[in-house]
Amino acid sequence: MEEKSKGSERWMAAIANLSEMSSNLDSLQSLIVKKAVYVDEATYSKAHLASEQARTIKVLEQRVETLERELDSAISTAAHARTEKRQAEVAQKAAELRAQEITKELENTTKVFKLHMEELRAKQEEIAKRDSEIKLLEAIIQTLGGKS
Secondary structure, three states, X not given: OHHHXXXXXXXXXXHHHHHHXXXXXXXXXXXXXXXXXXXXXXXXXXXXXXXXXXXXXXXXHHHHHHHHHHHHXXXXXXXXXXHHHHHHHHHHHHHHHHHHHHHHHHHHHHHHHHHHHHHHHHHHHHHHHHHHHXXXXXXXXXXXXXXX
């Protein structure tokens, strides 16, 4: 039931639209008859050609405007890309400098570590030498102490 009422509403709206269109066409026809200028075929052809050219010019102007907007957008995008590229290059240089600093620091740390290792070995050798001297002296003391 509800579908029928919706359908009839649509038909009534369509009929109202058609009636309005008919009225508009009648008004347009009477306006054309009152304002119409009748010309010969050559004049009509020239006017028609001028009208077509005007439409073509309008379409081409719109196309030019569209292309100008696209060009502006492309220029803006390219400028943005150049800016990003410069920023990336700056960041890359900074990273390279940081990597060089870290490498230098690591090399220096390695040199210091080697020096400390050499010192430690020298100290260990000295300790081992003194330890053997102490053992020798202990043996001498025991030998001398045992004879008396």
